[in-house]
Amino acid sequence: SLTFSSRIRSWGIYKRYAHNTHAHVIMKPWIEPPESSSSLYTIKNATVPMVVLSVADKTNHHTTTNCNKNASESPDVALTNSSSSKIDPYYSADRDGLVLVDITVKDGKIDRIKQSEDKEEGESNGQLGTILDAKKGVCMPTFCDIHTHVDKSHTCERSRNESGSLAGADKSCEIDEIHWTEEELTLRMEFSLKTAYAHGTSAIRTHLMSGPSQGAMTWPVFMKLREKWKGRIELQGVSLSILSFFKDEHASRNLARTVKGHKGILGAAVSCSDYGGTDFDPHTTCGDELHTLLDRVFQLAIEFELDLDFHVDENGNEESKGLLHISNAAMRNNYKGQIVCGHCCSLAAQTAENLQIILQAANRANITIVSLPLVNQWLQNRCEFGEKTPRRRGVPLLKEIATENIPICLASDNIRDQFYGYGDLDMLEVFRLSVFIAHLDRPSLGDWPKAVTTTPAQAMGLGKTHGLLKEGGAADFVLFRGRQYSELFSRSQHDRLVIRNGQWIAATVPHYDELDPILNQHALTKTQPLVENNNDKENRKTTV
Numbered sequence: 001s002l003t004f005s006s007r008i009r010s011w012g013i014y015k016r017y018a019h020n021t022h023a024h025v026i027m028k029p030w031i032e033p034p035e036s037s038s039s040l041y042t043i044k045n046a047t048v049p050m051v052v053l054s055v056a057d058k059t060n061h062h063t064t065t066n067c068n069k070n071a072s073e074s075p076d077v078a079l080t081n082s083s084s085s086k087i088d089p090y091y092s093a094d095r096d097g098l099v100l101v102d103i104t105v106k107d108g109k110i111d112r113i114k115q116s117e118d119k120e121e122g123e124s125n126g127q128l129g130t131i132l133d134a135k136k137g138v139c140m141p142t143f144c145d146i147h148t149h150v151d152k153s154h155t156c157e158r159s160r161n162e163s164g165s166l167a168g169a170d171k172s173c174e175i176d177e178i179h180w181t182e183e184e185l186t187l188r189m190e191f192s193l194k195t196a197y198a199h200g201t202s203a204i205r206t207h208l209m210s211g212p213s214q215g216a217m218t219w220p221v222f223m224k225l226r227e228k229w230k231g232r233i234e235l236q237g238v239s240l241s242i243l244s245f246f247k248d249e250h251a252s253r254n255l256a257r258t259v260k261g262h263k264g265i266l267g268a269a270v271s272c273s274d275y276g277g278t279d280f281d282p283h284t285t286c287g288d289e290l291h292t293l294l295d296r297v298f299q300l301a302i303e304f305e306l307d308l309d310f311h312v313d314e315n316g317n318e319e320s321k322g323l324l325h326i327s328n329a330a331m332r333n334n335y336k337g338q339i340v341c342g343h344c345c346s347l348a349a350q351t352a353e354n355l356q357i358i359l360q361a362a363n364r365a366n367i368t369i370v371s372l373p374l375v376n377q378w379l380q381n382r383c384e385f386g387e388k389t390p391r392r393r394g395v396p397l398l399k400e401i402a403t404e405n406i407p408i409c410l411a412s413d414n415i416r417d418q419f420y421g422y423g424d425l426d427m428l429e430v431f432r433l434s435v436f437i438a439h440l441d442r443p444s445l446g447d448w449p450k451a452v453t454t455t456p457a458q459a460m461g462l463g464k465t466h467g468l469l470k471e472g473g474a475a476d477f478v479l480f481r482g483r484q485y486s487e488l489f490s491r492s493q494h495d496r497l498v499i500r501n502g503q504w505i506a507a508t509v510p511h512y513d514e515l516d517p518i519l520n521q522h523a524l525t526k527t528q529p530l531v532e533n534n535n536d537k538e539n540r541k542t543t544v
Contacts, residue, residue, distance in 0.1 A: 030481055030495060031132055033504040040129030042104040045116050046139040047483055049449035050093045053101070054470035055113050096445050096485055100136065104128055105475040108502035113471055136483040140449065141467050142202035142476040142500070143427035146456035147309075147342045147370045147411035149240075150192040150206045150425075151185060151218050152176075154416045154515055161418040163384040166274050166314065169418040176418065177214060184518035185221050191510055192415065193229055196425040198507040200478035200498045203234040203462055204425075205309070207267060210239040210255060219262050232500070234462060238267040238309045242283045246293045246300075256300040266301050269311040270294070271322030272343065276315045285322075294329040307338040307461075313346035316381060316392055320346035321354070323369075327361035335365075340459055342370040342411070345380055347396040355397065359404040368459040369406055371396055372413035373434045375420040398438045402447070409456040410434045424509070427452050428480075428496075432489040445485060475502040 034041040093099045104112040106129070152173065159176035161168045189206075196204060208218040219237065226235040239259050246252040246268065259266050270290075275281040286293055301308050312322040323344050330339055341362070347355060362369065373395045380394030401408055412430050415423030423429075431452045435441050440448045450467075457467030465473030479497040482488030498505050 029497065030137075031134065031479065031497060033497075034130045034132065038130050039108075039502070040104070040106045040111075041132060042102055042128040042130070043132045043134050043139070043479070044102045045136050046101055046103055046134040046479065047098050047136050048101050048139050048469060049445075050097045050099045051447050051450050052141050052453055052467070052469055053099070053113060054465075054468045054473070095443075096441075097447075097449075098138070098484065102128075103139070103469065103475075103477075105499075105502045108475055110469060110471055110473055110475050113469060134479055135481075138480045138482055138484075138488050139469070140200075140478050140480070141453045141469055142200050142478060142498070143452050144203040144409075144456035144460060144462070144467050145196065145201050145412050145425065145427055145430075145452075146203075146205045146340065146409045146460060147372060147413055148192075148204055148206045148425065149414045149417065149419070150189045150204070151208050151214075151222075152414060152417040152419070153192045154188045154512075154519070155179075156416045156418060156421040158519055159418060161421070163382070164378070164386075164421075165382050165384050166379050166419075168384065169379065170273075172418040180214065180217060182217055182221060185217060186225070187515065187518050189221060189225055190228075191515060192425055193225065193233055193235075194507070194510045196427075197229075197232055197505075198498070198509045199424070199426040199428065200496060201233065201425065201427055202476055202500070203236075203457060203460055203466065205236040205238060205265070205456075205460060207238045207240040207309070207311075208264075210241055210258075210267075215239070215255075215258065219258060219264075223262055234460070234466075236460060237262060237264040239264060240267050240269070240311070242269045242272075243290070243293050243297075244283045244286050246296045247286075247289070249296070252296065252300060256304045256306065259306060260304045264306075265309045266297065266304070266306040267309045267311070268297050270313075270326060271320045271346075272311045272314045274315055275317070276313060276322065277317045277320030277346070285320075290325060291329065294325060295333060298329050298333040298335050301337060302333065302335060305337070307340075308335075309340040310342065312341045312343055314343040314376065314379075315346055316349050316394075317346055318349040318351075318354075320349075321358060323347070323367070324358045324361055327358070327365040327367060330365040330367070331361075338459060338461065339365065339367045340370060340409075341367050342413075343372060343376065344369050344396040345376050345394055347401070348392065355400065359401060359406060363404050363406050367406065368409060368455070369396065369401055370409040370411050370456075371398055371434070371438075372411055373437045374423060374430060375413040377433075377437055378420050378422075393437055395434075395438050398440065407455050407459065408451050409459060410451040411456070428478075428488075428493060435485075435489065441485065474500075476500050 100116040101113050102116050103110060155176050158179060159172045161172045208222055209215065222237045229235055239255055241255065256266055269284045271277050272284045273281045276285055278285065279287060310326055312326060313320045323341055326341060350358065376394035381390035381392040398408060410430055412423060412425050414420040415425055454467040469477060477499050480488055480493045481495055482491065482493060
């Protein structure tokens with residue numbers, strides 16, 4: 001294995017070819033990391049979102065900001081604590097909720113957090129160890145990506161979604177199944193994990209195709225990768241089935257048993273097609289059987305002691321109220337486990353009155369909502385023939401959800417597959433584009449940094465310190481060169497520094513040519529033509 005110093009050299013530099021020469025220029029990291037033998041160091045002048053800080057007083061009590069109160073309610077937001085706190089109660093964040101702090105790391109844990117330029121009486125450099133200057137760069141806890149599909153990842157060129165629609169994604173995804181083997185699935189999934197790890201993600205929940213043939217492959221591969229990546233990425237698996245699957249009591253019970261055996265989460269797609277909420281959707285809306293089938297899902301979850309994670313309302317139909325039906329089923333069955341509902345796009349199509357009813361029910365049912373802005377911006381309101389520009393954004397009403405004190409997460413969803421032809425499991429990109437798409441930056445970003453860190457960590461049950469910069473917690477965080485959000489979001493931050501358990505990791509994103517052995521051995525699949533003929537074009541309804 002590489003020595004720490006050589007790992008740092010391989011991690012902290014990259015090659016940039018000059019225009020007039022083939023020689024490469026070596027670029028040094030913007031912060032010189034500590035020596036490998038150093039178990040004590042202090043990062044000074046780090047700019048941190050106040051909502052992800054947790055600071056202990058001398059009695060070891062921790063203070064964090066209110067989980068649901070948005071910091072945008074005041075232009076200056078202070079992290080208050082007792083008089084012995086390292087963060088002065090009168091020290092205010094800026095208008096975006098950012099504070100400047102020093103973070104001392106000792107033996108892989110965060111030993112102390114205090115405001116910058118506040119040297120305590122009796123303090124010496126010996127107590128701080130090696131001093132590193134973050135130069136006011138933004139520091140975030142490592143990311144938690146609560147909704148992904150890594151089993152489908154990197155198949156977009158092999159089985160292309162020619163229309164770019166949700167229906168087209170389902171068809172081309174089905175076509176791609178013929179290429180799946182244990183070997184190629186392992187390679188694609190691990191490629192995605194390498195990528196996420198290098199970007200600074202420490203936890204991923206992935207939905208897994210769980211039909212008879214694919215389920216027999218995906219769950220064993222998932223288990224092997226979860227064990228292999230233990231300590232680097234906390235990996236969770238969710239079964240992915242349409243609601244109508246639960247009509248078969250024997251098969252659905254076997255699925256619940258499989259999920260339990262793999263320490264997974266039970267999932268179902270509810271009102272989650274282009275025609276979700278209508279009689280034209282027999283697979284995920286299921287007509288008059290909807291309530292009975294939802295009860296079966298909840299009863300299985302109760303019997304096998306499983307948490308639940310739904311795909312729901314992935315459309316722009318006012319009739320689609322799967323979130324309401326799930327909330328009512330949870331209360332009807334007195335379900336006490338964790339419930340996560342992803343997508344919820346149809347909330348944007350509801351009347352003000354119905355929106356209030358749905359969100360209040362979700363609040364009472366203790367549901368966490370996950371928005372997938374990148375994927376749904378790409379899929380939703382798409383003209384199948386490529387002739388019209390979309391008019392809707394494809395995201396739920398995030399600010400209205402926050403107003404109802406419902407926990408909200410932002411996540412990657414699909415990457416380079418039939419449902420989204422792009423993406424790199426980079427949660428900074430997800431956060432950045434979500435801010436743009438949903439206008440989360442005004443009047444202030446406030447609590448929104450928690451949507452990619454603290455909130456998903458809580459929904460995933462990862463413990464009290466995951467997704468936080470907390471005294472006594474693991475030193476897991478990412479340092480960026482951008483000093484405010486305007487800088488952070490304007491460049492790729494490819495030179496970010498990832499610290500795990502106090503160690504500065506040497507991981508880099510893998511090259512796509514690593515996938516060539518499995519992708520090149522299959523001829524590219526020709527999916528259904530975009531338009532068969534003029535008659536078909538006239539007769540088919542454009543998905544809106």
